[in-house]
Amino acid sequence: MNTLTFAAPRLFKQWLAILALTLGLSGLATAQQAPDEFMQQLTNELLDMVRKDPALKAGDLQKIGAVLDTKLKPYINFQRMTAAAVGPAWRQATPEQQKRLQEEFKLLLMRSYSGALSQVKDNSSIVVKPLRQGTNDNEMVVRSEIRGGAEPIPIDYRLEKTADSDSGWRIYNFNILGIWLVDNYRTQFSQEINAKGIDGLIATLSERNKTNNRK
Amino acid sequence: MSLSRRLMCVLAMLALLAQAACATNKPTNPQDPFETTNRRISDFNDKVDENVLRPVAVGYKNNVPEFVQKGVNNFFGNLRDIWSTLNNGLQAKPMETAETGLRVAVNSVFGIYGLFDVATMVGIQRHTADFGQTLGYWGVSPGPYVVLPLLGPSTVRDTAGFAVDNRYDLWRTEVDSVGLRYGGSALRLVDKRAGFVGMDKSMNEVALDKYAFMRDAYLQRRKAATQRKSGNQDSDGDDGDDGIRNDQ
Numbered sequence: 001m002n003t004l005t006f007a008a009p010r011l012f013k014q015w016l017a018i019l020a021l022t023l024g025l026s027g028l029a030t031a032q033q034a035p036d037e038f039m040q041q042l043t044n045e046l047l048d049m050v051r052k053d054p055a056l057k058a059g060d061l062q063k064i065g066a067v068l069d070t071k072l073k074p075y076i077n078f079q080r081m082t083a084a085a086v087g088p089a090w091r092q093a094t095p096e097q098q099k100r101l102q103e104e105f106k107l108l109l110m111r112s113y114s115g116a117l118s119q120v121k122d123n124s125s126i127v128v129k130p131l132r133q134g135t136n137d138n139e140m141v142v143r144s145e146i147r148g149g150a151e152p153i154p155i156d157y158r159l160e161k162t163a164d165s166d167s168g169w170r171i172y173n174f175n176i177l178g179i180w181l182v183d184n185y186r187t188q189f190s191q192e193i194n195a196k197g198i199d200g201l202i203a204t205l206s207e208r209n210k211t212n213n214r215k
Numbered sequence: 216m217s218l219s220r221r222l223m224c225v226l227a228m229l230a231l232l233a234q235a236a237c238a239t240n241k242p243t244n245p246q247d248p249f250e251t252t253n254r255r256i257s258d259f260n261d262k263v264d265e266n267v268l269r270p271v272a273v274g275y276k277n278n279v280p281e282f283v284q285k286g287v288n289n290f291f292g293n294l295r296d297i298w299s300t301l302n303n304g305l306q307a308k309p310m311e312t313a314e315t316g317l318r319v320a321v322n323s324v325f326g327i328y329g330l331f332d333v334a335t336m337v338g339i340q341r342h343t344a345d346f347g348q349t350l351g352y353w354g355v356s357p358g359p360y361v362v363l364p365l366l367g368p369s370t371v372r373d374t375a376g377f378a379v380d381n382r383y384d385l386w387r388t389e390v391d392s393v394g395l396r397y398g399g400s401a402l403r404l405v406d407k408r409a410g411f412v413g414m415d416k417s418m419n420e421v422a423l424d425k426y427a428f429m430r431d432a433y434l435q436r437r438k439a440a441t442q443r444k445s446g447n448q449d450s451d452g453d454d455g456d457d458g459i460r461n462d463q
Contacts, residue, residue: 115420119414177414178435178436178439180435183431204423212420
Protein backbone atom coordinates (compact mmCIF):
# COMPACT_ATOMS: atom_id res chain seq x y z
CA MET A 1 0.00 0.00 0.00
CA ASN A 2 2.71 2.37 1.01
CA THR A 3 4.76 1.75 -2.15
CA LEU A 4 1.73 2.38 -4.30
CA THR A 5 0.94 5.72 -2.74
CA PHE A 6 4.55 6.76 -3.24
CA ALA A 7 4.71 5.48 -6.79
CA ALA A 8 1.47 7.05 -7.94
CA PRO A 9 2.53 10.69 -7.68
CA ARG A 10 5.83 9.88 -9.40
CA LEU A 11 4.06 8.13 -12.24
CA PHE A 12 1.63 10.97 -12.46
CA LYS A 13 4.51 13.43 -12.65
CA GLN A 14 6.09 11.35 -15.39
CA TRP A 15 2.88 11.41 -17.37
CA LEU A 16 2.64 15.11 -16.90
CA ALA A 17 6.18 15.53 -18.13
CA ILE A 18 5.56 13.44 -21.23
CA LEU A 19 2.33 15.30 -21.91
CA ALA A 20 4.00 18.65 -21.53
CA LEU A 21 6.85 17.60 -23.79
CA THR A 22 4.55 16.41 -26.56
CA LEU A 23 2.46 19.52 -26.36
CA GLY A 24 5.55 21.64 -26.34
CA LEU A 25 7.06 19.88 -29.33
CA SER A 26 3.91 20.07 -31.38
CA GLY A 27 3.73 23.72 -30.41
CA LEU A 28 7.21 24.22 -31.83
CA ALA A 29 6.36 22.37 -34.99
CA THR A 30 3.29 24.41 -35.80
CA ALA A 31 4.37 27.77 -34.39
CA GLN A 32 5.85 29.97 -37.05
CA GLN A 33 7.31 33.28 -36.16
CA ALA A 34 5.61 36.25 -37.70
CA PRO A 35 7.77 37.44 -40.61
CA ASP A 36 8.39 40.90 -39.18
CA GLU A 37 9.44 39.50 -35.80
CA PHE A 38 11.72 37.09 -37.59
CA MET A 39 13.37 39.86 -39.62
CA GLN A 40 13.72 42.14 -36.59
CA GLN A 41 15.41 39.35 -34.67
CA LEU A 42 17.67 38.43 -37.56
CA THR A 43 18.70 41.96 -38.40
CA ASN A 44 19.27 42.82 -34.74
CA GLU A 45 21.59 39.86 -34.43
CA LEU A 46 23.44 40.96 -37.55
CA LEU A 47 23.70 44.50 -36.28
CA ASP A 48 25.00 43.32 -32.93
CA MET A 49 27.66 41.24 -34.58
CA VAL A 50 28.72 44.14 -36.77
CA ARG A 51 28.86 46.53 -33.83
CA LYS A 52 30.85 44.26 -31.54
CA ASP A 53 33.59 43.37 -33.99
CA PRO A 54 35.91 46.31 -34.77
CA ALA A 55 36.92 44.88 -38.13
CA LEU A 56 33.30 44.61 -39.13
CA LYS A 57 32.59 48.09 -37.83
CA ALA A 58 35.40 49.49 -39.95
CA GLY A 59 33.50 48.26 -42.96
CA ASP A 60 35.64 45.28 -43.88
CA LEU A 61 33.45 43.91 -46.62
CA GLN A 62 35.18 40.53 -46.67
CA LYS A 63 34.42 39.93 -43.03
CA ILE A 64 30.88 41.22 -43.31
CA GLY A 65 30.44 38.84 -46.21
CA ALA A 66 31.63 35.95 -44.05
CA VAL A 67 29.18 36.88 -41.30
CA LEU A 68 26.32 37.08 -43.79
CA ASP A 69 27.32 33.70 -45.13
CA THR A 70 26.72 32.04 -41.78
CA LYS A 71 23.92 34.18 -40.41
CA LEU A 72 21.82 35.23 -43.36
CA LYS A 73 22.38 32.67 -46.08
CA PRO A 74 20.27 29.87 -44.55
CA TYR A 75 17.28 32.15 -44.74
CA ILE A 76 17.54 33.11 -48.39
CA ASN A 77 16.10 31.27 -51.35
CA PHE A 78 18.92 31.92 -53.79
CA GLN A 79 17.56 29.57 -56.38
CA ARG A 80 14.36 31.51 -56.71
CA MET A 81 16.23 34.81 -56.81
CA THR A 82 18.66 33.66 -59.47
CA ALA A 83 15.94 32.10 -61.60
CA ALA A 84 13.91 35.30 -61.41
CA ALA A 85 16.88 37.48 -62.30
CA VAL A 86 18.03 35.31 -65.18
CA GLY A 87 14.53 35.07 -66.62
CA PRO A 88 13.49 32.80 -69.52
CA ALA A 89 17.09 31.79 -70.22
CA TRP A 90 17.14 29.93 -66.90
CA ARG A 91 15.17 27.05 -68.38
CA GLN A 92 17.71 26.71 -71.18
CA ALA A 93 20.66 26.64 -68.84
CA THR A 94 22.25 23.32 -67.91
CA PRO A 95 22.21 22.30 -64.23
CA GLU A 96 25.93 23.06 -64.08
CA GLN A 97 25.33 26.56 -65.46
CA GLN A 98 22.45 27.10 -63.09
CA LYS A 99 24.62 26.14 -60.17
CA ARG A 100 27.37 28.53 -61.20
CA LEU A 101 24.92 31.35 -61.84
CA GLN A 102 23.48 30.83 -58.40
CA GLU A 103 26.89 30.89 -56.73
CA GLU A 104 28.09 34.00 -58.49
CA PHE A 105 24.84 35.86 -58.04
CA LYS A 106 24.84 34.99 -54.37
CA LEU A 107 28.29 36.56 -53.97
CA LEU A 108 27.16 39.69 -55.75
CA LEU A 109 24.00 40.04 -53.69
CA MET A 110 25.82 39.57 -50.42
CA ARG A 111 28.19 42.29 -51.57
CA SER A 112 25.31 44.74 -52.00
CA TYR A 113 23.88 43.86 -48.63
CA SER A 114 27.34 44.23 -47.07
CA GLY A 115 27.56 47.65 -48.64
CA ALA A 116 24.41 48.70 -46.84
CA LEU A 117 25.54 47.15 -43.55
CA SER A 118 28.94 48.81 -43.75
CA GLN A 119 27.17 52.15 -43.34
CA VAL A 120 26.17 51.05 -39.86
CA LYS A 121 27.37 53.31 -37.08
CA ASP A 122 27.44 52.88 -33.34
CA ASN A 123 24.09 54.47 -32.82
CA SER A 124 22.48 52.67 -35.71
CA SER A 125 19.38 50.66 -35.18
CA ILE A 126 17.33 48.61 -37.56
CA VAL A 127 13.66 49.35 -37.20
CA VAL A 128 11.24 46.92 -38.73
CA LYS A 129 8.00 48.60 -39.66
CA PRO A 130 4.67 47.04 -38.73
CA LEU A 131 3.53 44.35 -41.08
CA ARG A 132 0.88 45.14 -43.61
CA GLN A 133 -1.55 42.41 -44.51
CA GLY A 134 -0.66 41.25 -47.97
CA THR A 135 -2.97 39.65 -50.47
CA ASN A 136 -1.18 36.36 -50.21
CA ASP A 137 -0.52 34.72 -46.86
CA ASN A 138 2.45 32.78 -48.19
CA GLU A 139 4.38 35.80 -49.36
CA MET A 140 5.00 38.91 -47.31
CA VAL A 141 6.85 42.17 -47.65
CA VAL A 142 8.73 43.24 -44.55
CA ARG A 143 9.93 46.83 -44.44
CA SER A 144 12.82 48.01 -42.33
CA GLU A 145 15.15 50.95 -42.03
CA ILE A 146 18.72 51.33 -40.88
CA ARG A 147 18.64 54.48 -38.80
CA GLY A 148 21.49 56.43 -37.33
CA GLY A 149 23.26 57.74 -40.40
CA ALA A 150 22.58 60.94 -42.28
CA GLU A 151 19.51 59.50 -43.91
CA PRO A 152 17.71 56.34 -42.93
CA ILE A 153 18.50 53.52 -45.36
CA PRO A 154 15.32 51.66 -46.25
CA ILE A 155 15.73 47.92 -46.73
CA ASP A 156 12.72 45.80 -47.60
CA TYR A 157 12.45 42.05 -47.90
CA ARG A 158 10.06 39.80 -49.73
CA LEU A 159 9.59 36.62 -47.75
CA GLU A 160 8.00 33.35 -48.67
CA LYS A 161 6.66 30.77 -46.26
CA THR A 162 8.67 27.62 -46.39
CA ALA A 163 9.05 24.35 -44.57
CA ASP A 164 12.76 24.34 -45.27
CA SER A 165 14.05 27.01 -42.95
CA ASP A 166 13.59 26.56 -39.21
CA SER A 167 12.00 29.96 -38.87
CA GLY A 168 9.45 29.18 -41.53
CA TRP A 169 10.37 32.10 -43.77
CA ARG A 170 12.86 32.66 -46.55
CA ILE A 171 13.89 35.85 -48.34
CA TYR A 172 13.53 35.90 -52.12
CA ASN A 173 14.00 39.55 -52.95
CA PHE A 174 15.77 42.53 -51.38
CA ASN A 175 14.93 46.15 -51.78
CA ILE A 176 17.71 48.56 -50.86
CA LEU A 177 16.99 52.28 -51.13
CA GLY A 178 13.78 51.67 -53.04
CA ILE A 179 15.35 49.33 -55.59
CA TRP A 180 14.24 45.71 -55.79
CA LEU A 181 17.53 44.05 -56.60
CA VAL A 182 16.22 40.99 -58.44
CA ASP A 183 14.19 43.21 -60.78
CA ASN A 184 17.08 45.52 -61.33
CA TYR A 185 19.48 42.71 -62.17
CA ARG A 186 17.00 41.19 -64.58
CA THR A 187 17.70 43.92 -67.13
CA GLN A 188 21.45 43.77 -66.73
CA PHE A 189 21.47 39.98 -66.96
CA SER A 190 19.37 39.90 -70.11
CA GLN A 191 21.73 42.43 -71.68
CA GLU A 192 24.69 40.18 -70.92
CA ILE A 193 22.93 37.03 -72.09
CA ASN A 194 21.90 38.66 -75.35
CA ALA A 195 25.43 39.81 -75.95
CA LYS A 196 27.46 36.89 -74.67
CA GLY A 197 25.13 34.05 -73.78
CA ILE A 198 24.75 32.34 -70.42
CA ASP A 199 28.42 31.44 -70.18
CA GLY A 200 29.25 35.05 -70.90
CA LEU A 201 27.06 36.12 -68.01
CA ILE A 202 28.71 33.60 -65.69
CA ALA A 203 32.12 34.89 -66.78
CA THR A 204 31.16 38.53 -66.18
CA LEU A 205 29.74 37.79 -62.76
CA SER A 206 32.74 35.71 -61.81
CA GLU A 207 35.12 38.41 -62.98
CA ARG A 208 33.29 41.07 -61.01
CA ASN A 209 33.25 38.97 -57.84
CA LYS A 210 36.97 38.35 -58.16
CA THR A 211 37.65 42.07 -58.56
CA ASN A 212 35.48 42.89 -55.58
CA ASN A 213 37.21 40.32 -53.42
CA ARG A 214 40.58 41.72 -54.22
CA LYS A 215 39.64 45.06 -52.66
CA MET B 216 13.73 82.96 -68.08
CA SER B 217 10.05 82.28 -67.74
CA LEU B 218 8.70 78.79 -67.25
CA SER B 219 7.32 78.44 -70.75
CA ARG B 220 10.58 79.53 -72.33
CA ARG B 221 12.50 77.11 -70.18
CA LEU B 222 10.16 74.30 -71.13
CA MET B 223 10.60 75.16 -74.80
CA CYS B 224 14.35 75.00 -74.39
CA VAL B 225 14.15 71.61 -72.76
CA LEU B 226 11.77 70.29 -75.40
CA ALA B 227 13.97 71.62 -78.18
CA MET B 228 16.94 69.88 -76.65
CA LEU B 229 15.01 66.66 -76.41
CA ALA B 230 13.90 66.93 -80.02
CA LEU B 231 17.54 67.21 -81.03
CA LEU B 232 18.34 64.17 -78.94
CA ALA B 233 15.52 62.28 -80.59
CA GLN B 234 16.94 63.00 -84.00
CA ALA B 235 20.35 61.86 -82.96
CA ALA B 236 18.93 58.70 -81.42
CA CYS B 237 17.04 57.71 -84.56
CA ALA B 238 20.23 56.66 -86.27
CA THR B 239 21.11 54.06 -83.63
CA ASN B 240 20.59 50.37 -82.85
CA LYS B 241 17.57 48.77 -81.26
CA PRO B 242 17.36 49.78 -77.60
CA THR B 243 17.20 47.21 -74.82
CA ASN B 244 14.53 48.93 -72.78
CA PRO B 245 11.34 50.14 -74.44
CA GLN B 246 11.21 53.07 -72.06
CA ASP B 247 14.67 54.16 -73.18
CA PRO B 248 14.57 54.91 -76.93
CA PHE B 249 17.35 57.46 -76.59
CA GLU B 250 19.68 54.97 -74.99
CA THR B 251 22.76 55.68 -77.07
CA THR B 252 22.62 59.40 -76.45
CA ASN B 253 21.70 58.87 -72.83
CA ARG B 254 24.72 56.66 -72.34
CA ARG B 255 26.97 59.35 -73.79
CA ILE B 256 25.53 62.02 -71.54
CA SER B 257 25.74 59.64 -68.59
CA ASP B 258 29.44 59.05 -69.30
CA PHE B 259 29.99 62.79 -69.42
CA ASN B 260 28.17 63.24 -66.11
CA ASP B 261 30.27 60.48 -64.58
CA LYS B 262 33.46 62.24 -65.62
CA VAL B 263 32.34 65.54 -64.13
CA ASP B 264 31.29 63.75 -60.98
CA GLU B 265 34.53 61.82 -60.69
CA ASN B 266 36.75 64.82 -61.29
CA VAL B 267 34.85 67.63 -59.65
CA LEU B 268 31.77 66.89 -57.63
CA ARG B 269 32.77 63.74 -55.77
CA PRO B 270 36.17 65.04 -54.60
CA VAL B 271 34.49 68.20 -53.29
CA ALA B 272 31.80 66.16 -51.57
CA VAL B 273 34.37 63.85 -49.98
CA GLY B 274 36.41 66.81 -48.83
CA TYR B 275 33.28 68.36 -47.37
CA LYS B 276 32.32 65.13 -45.64
CA ASN B 277 35.75 64.58 -44.12
CA ASN B 278 36.65 68.12 -43.12
CA VAL B 279 33.52 70.00 -42.18
CA PRO B 280 32.37 69.36 -38.60
CA GLU B 281 29.53 66.94 -38.48
CA PHE B 282 27.12 69.26 -36.66
CA VAL B 283 27.61 71.83 -39.41
CA GLN B 284 26.91 69.19 -42.05
CA LYS B 285 23.79 68.19 -40.15
CA GLY B 286 22.65 71.80 -39.92
CA VAL B 287 23.08 72.36 -43.64
CA ASN B 288 21.29 69.12 -44.43
CA ASN B 289 18.43 69.97 -42.09
CA PHE B 290 18.08 73.52 -43.37
CA PHE B 291 17.73 72.55 -47.03
CA GLY B 292 15.65 69.56 -46.06
CA ASN B 293 13.23 71.94 -44.40
CA LEU B 294 12.97 74.08 -47.52
CA ARG B 295 12.34 70.95 -49.51
CA ASP B 296 9.65 69.91 -47.03
CA ILE B 297 7.77 73.14 -47.77
CA TRP B 298 7.61 72.24 -51.45
CA SER B 299 6.74 68.64 -50.56
CA THR B 300 3.84 69.82 -48.41
CA LEU B 301 2.47 71.78 -51.34
CA ASN B 302 2.82 68.84 -53.70
CA ASN B 303 1.28 66.40 -51.28
CA GLY B 304 -1.61 68.82 -51.08
CA LEU B 305 -1.84 68.94 -54.87
CA GLN B 306 -1.97 65.15 -54.84
CA ALA B 307 -4.84 65.35 -52.36
CA LYS B 308 -3.05 63.25 -49.76
CA PRO B 309 -4.28 64.49 -46.39
CA MET B 310 -2.01 62.44 -44.13
CA GLU B 311 1.17 63.24 -46.01
CA THR B 312 0.28 66.92 -46.37
CA ALA B 313 -0.47 67.24 -42.68
CA GLU B 314 2.64 65.39 -41.56
CA THR B 315 5.06 67.17 -43.82
CA GLY B 316 3.40 70.49 -43.03
CA LEU B 317 3.79 69.78 -39.34
CA ARG B 318 7.47 69.02 -39.94
CA VAL B 319 7.94 72.43 -41.50
CA ALA B 320 6.15 74.16 -38.64
CA VAL B 321 8.02 72.30 -35.93
CA ASN B 322 11.42 72.58 -37.55
CA SER B 323 11.09 76.21 -38.54
CA VAL B 324 10.05 77.30 -35.06
CA PHE B 325 11.58 74.87 -32.60
CA GLY B 326 14.34 73.89 -34.96
CA ILE B 327 15.36 77.50 -35.52
CA TYR B 328 14.67 78.04 -39.21
CA GLY B 329 15.15 74.39 -39.92
CA LEU B 330 18.70 74.04 -38.64
CA PHE B 331 17.64 71.37 -36.19
CA ASP B 332 15.51 68.45 -37.29
CA VAL B 333 13.29 68.35 -34.24
CA ALA B 334 10.46 66.76 -36.20
CA THR B 335 12.39 63.57 -36.95
CA MET B 336 13.43 63.37 -33.30
CA VAL B 337 9.79 63.26 -32.26
CA GLY B 338 8.91 60.84 -35.02
CA ILE B 339 7.16 63.01 -37.60
CA GLN B 340 7.90 61.42 -40.94
CA ARG B 341 8.70 63.27 -44.12
CA HIS B 342 7.00 62.44 -47.39
CA THR B 343 9.04 63.99 -50.15
CA ALA B 344 7.05 65.04 -53.18
CA ASP B 345 8.03 67.08 -56.21
CA PHE B 346 6.02 68.41 -59.11
CA GLY B 347 7.03 65.61 -61.47
CA GLN B 348 5.58 63.20 -58.94
CA THR B 349 2.39 65.27 -58.77
CA LEU B 350 2.06 65.13 -62.53
CA GLY B 351 2.61 61.38 -62.43
CA TYR B 352 0.09 60.89 -59.65
CA TRP B 353 -2.58 62.55 -61.73
CA GLY B 354 -1.89 60.30 -64.67
CA VAL B 355 0.76 62.01 -66.78
CA SER B 356 2.85 59.14 -68.09
CA PRO B 357 6.60 59.49 -67.63
CA GLY B 358 7.62 59.33 -71.27
CA PRO B 359 11.09 58.25 -72.38
CA TYR B 360 14.00 58.07 -69.99
CA VAL B 361 16.45 60.91 -70.45
CA VAL B 362 19.76 61.64 -68.83
CA LEU B 363 20.15 65.38 -68.40
CA PRO B 364 23.61 66.89 -68.63
CA LEU B 365 24.87 67.50 -65.09
CA LEU B 366 21.44 66.91 -63.60
CA GLY B 367 21.37 63.18 -64.15
CA PRO B 368 18.55 60.67 -64.64
CA SER B 369 15.09 61.94 -65.46
CA THR B 370 12.16 61.37 -67.76
CA VAL B 371 10.42 63.79 -70.09
CA ARG B 372 7.68 64.33 -67.54
CA ASP B 373 10.07 64.70 -64.61
CA THR B 374 12.16 67.21 -66.54
CA ALA B 375 9.08 69.39 -66.97
CA GLY B 376 8.35 68.86 -63.28
CA PHE B 377 11.88 69.84 -62.39
CA ALA B 378 11.49 73.08 -64.32
CA VAL B 379 8.51 73.91 -62.11
CA ASP B 380 10.36 72.87 -58.94
CA ASN B 381 13.15 75.18 -59.96
CA ARG B 382 10.89 78.09 -60.76
CA TYR B 383 9.47 78.05 -57.24
CA ASP B 384 12.63 77.04 -55.43
CA LEU B 385 12.52 79.15 -52.28
CA TRP B 386 16.27 79.57 -51.94
CA ARG B 387 16.54 80.96 -55.42
CA THR B 388 13.51 83.21 -55.28
CA GLU B 389 13.76 84.61 -51.77
CA VAL B 390 17.45 85.21 -51.29
CA ASP B 391 18.44 88.62 -52.64
CA SER B 392 22.19 88.58 -52.29
CA VAL B 393 23.62 86.95 -55.41
CA GLY B 394 26.71 85.63 -53.67
CA LEU B 395 24.71 84.02 -50.88
CA ARG B 396 22.26 82.58 -53.36
CA TYR B 397 24.88 80.85 -55.51
CA GLY B 398 26.91 79.88 -52.48
CA GLY B 399 23.88 78.30 -50.87
CA SER B 400 22.88 76.47 -54.03
CA ALA B 401 26.38 75.08 -54.37
CA LEU B 402 26.38 74.03 -50.73
CA ARG B 403 23.05 72.31 -51.19
CA LEU B 404 24.44 70.37 -54.14
CA VAL B 405 27.57 69.32 -52.26
CA ASP B 406 25.47 68.28 -49.26
CA LYS B 407 23.30 66.15 -51.49
CA ARG B 408 26.29 64.51 -53.15
CA ALA B 409 27.95 63.88 -49.79
CA GLY B 410 24.93 61.83 -48.82
CA PHE B 411 25.79 59.31 -51.53
CA VAL B 412 29.48 58.93 -50.82
CA GLY B 413 29.92 55.35 -49.68
CA MET B 414 26.85 54.01 -51.38
CA ASP B 415 28.24 55.03 -54.77
CA LYS B 416 31.29 52.86 -54.29
CA SER B 417 29.03 49.97 -53.36
CA MET B 418 26.95 50.54 -56.48
CA ASN B 419 30.03 50.46 -58.68
CA GLU B 420 30.95 47.10 -57.25
CA VAL B 421 27.63 45.36 -57.60
CA ALA B 422 26.20 46.82 -60.78
CA LEU B 423 27.19 44.92 -63.89
CA ASP B 424 26.18 47.83 -66.06
CA LYS B 425 26.11 51.05 -64.08
CA TYR B 426 24.02 52.87 -66.68
CA ALA B 427 21.33 50.15 -66.76
CA PHE B 428 21.38 49.89 -62.98
CA MET B 429 20.83 53.63 -62.52
CA ARG B 430 18.19 53.80 -65.20
CA ASP B 431 16.14 50.92 -63.84
CA ALA B 432 16.62 52.10 -60.28
CA TYR B 433 15.43 55.57 -61.19
CA LEU B 434 12.41 54.34 -63.16
CA GLN B 435 11.49 51.84 -60.45
CA ARG B 436 11.66 54.41 -57.68
CA ARG B 437 9.73 57.00 -59.63
CA LYS B 438 7.03 54.51 -60.51
CA ALA B 439 6.65 53.52 -56.88
CA ALA B 440 6.60 57.14 -55.75
CA THR B 441 4.01 58.29 -58.26
CA GLN B 442 1.71 55.35 -57.71
CA ARG B 443 1.79 55.41 -53.93
CA LYS B 444 -1.65 56.06 -52.51
CA SER B 445 -2.14 58.19 -49.44
CA GLY B 446 -1.14 56.36 -46.27
CA ASN B 447 0.49 53.53 -48.14
CA GLN B 448 4.22 53.22 -47.73
CA ASP B 449 4.73 49.92 -49.50
CA SER B 450 7.34 49.56 -52.16
CA ASP B 451 5.93 46.32 -53.41
CA GLY B 452 8.19 45.84 -56.40
CA ASP B 453 7.32 44.20 -59.66
CA ASP B 454 7.13 40.56 -58.74
CA GLY B 455 5.34 39.63 -61.94
CA ASP B 456 7.96 37.72 -63.85
CA ASP B 457 9.33 35.43 -61.29
CA GLY B 458 6.92 32.70 -62.19
CA ILE B 459 10.11 31.32 -63.66
CA ARG B 460 10.62 29.13 -60.67
CA ASN B 461 12.67 26.05 -60.69
CA ASP B 462 10.25 23.57 -59.22
CA GLN B 463 12.41 21.15 -57.44
